[in-house]
Amino acid sequence: MPSHRAPFWCRICSSPLPVLALIALAGNTDALVMMHGKQLLAVYMTGDSTRISAALLQGAWDKVGALLCVVVSFLAGTTLAAWIGERAGAWRAAIALMLTGLLIAFAIPYAGDDWPLRATSLIAAAMGALNQTRADQSGVTFITGALIKVGRHLAAGRYGDAALGMARWAAWLAGAVVGAMLDSHFGSGALFALVLFAFAGALAAVLTRMSADPPADSSRSSL
Template sequence: MTQLDRSGLTLALMLAGVAGFVDAVAFTTIGQFFVSFMSGNSTRLAVSVAQGAWREVGFAAGLVALFVTGVAAGNIIGARAGRKRTTLLLLVEALLLAAAAVLHAVGRPAAAAPLMVLAMGSANAVFMADGEVRFGVTYMTGALARIGERLAAAATGAGQIHEAMPWLALWIALVVGAVAGAVLALRHGGIVVAAPAVLLLAALLIFGERIRSQSD
């Protein structure tokens, strides 16, 4: 990662943990679909087509479309927010998750799913630079590929093994978040998605200036 990436690593780890948490909550409450891991939903869509399960096909396709919409909306919001890009995107993510928690609380998990997907999509705009995501915080395939690349570089003398550590940390953050989300959701239901919303709002209050600096 670049120096700028390292300065934002704490924020990235928090967002990866939130993504894992939210994805696990969704997986346990909306019929084993994902709100962050779109490769999984794409596979679910394909298998459902093969099985002729058209309701599941429509649901999976809708989640994928909403994720893309969230990414697009996040980038539009970020482009218009300027220096307040990161602050505003985190606020949007927190509010979407808070609204999803309310819907879970009133027994409408299917209605909460679109808000959770939009939140995860918009989170990917936080680390956008020059039209590209510097590193994803809601999916880890890229991070795992980077780990493999760094290990190969270290083995051939073209790099050092510690260069893989930030990517490994991102993966661990997502997994730890997912474990917490699954444990809490299985015990208390989807309302626990309020926890990452509170975490994001607390981060804005406590680390506001530092978070804003990530947009510079």
């Protein structure tokens, strides 16, 4: 009898692992940015927005300009990825991850011990694109929101859902730890690892999509 078991890549795709991998990638990136980005954040725009208000009060217009550049870059990256994703259909994840990897790769030539604005802005655009990988997720790297949901699940006694939410936090933490370790050994060269990770994710998404397409039935039974 023919097996109706889902292909391996489809089973992986339907599990929490892809989202956890994306969160780990963002945590890794955030750790590197915090060590090299000169107080500019590339993953979360909340901190940059708060710093814009502080810089406005201080009249530090150069800081305002730099922070606005990062925020606009994030918005541009996420908008571009969303626009492409709406037209790519089932290929959305692969294209968004490829765009993420390319944007990080473009930042590598500018990344030294202290990253200039252009490097951080490119990485911010990459993180914006990363958050559009899953159309069913409002933002895959929003750990604060994940912890809020954990609290709701715990209060409602949904411990399995709470465990999945904590897995998101653990994935972020693990990614940040790996990022710090890579930085201690390779410095800004650790960005190469992020590029490879994103491209590997894009390849996995392609394999998943191809596995989901059933082959044409060329062996119809005849009487």
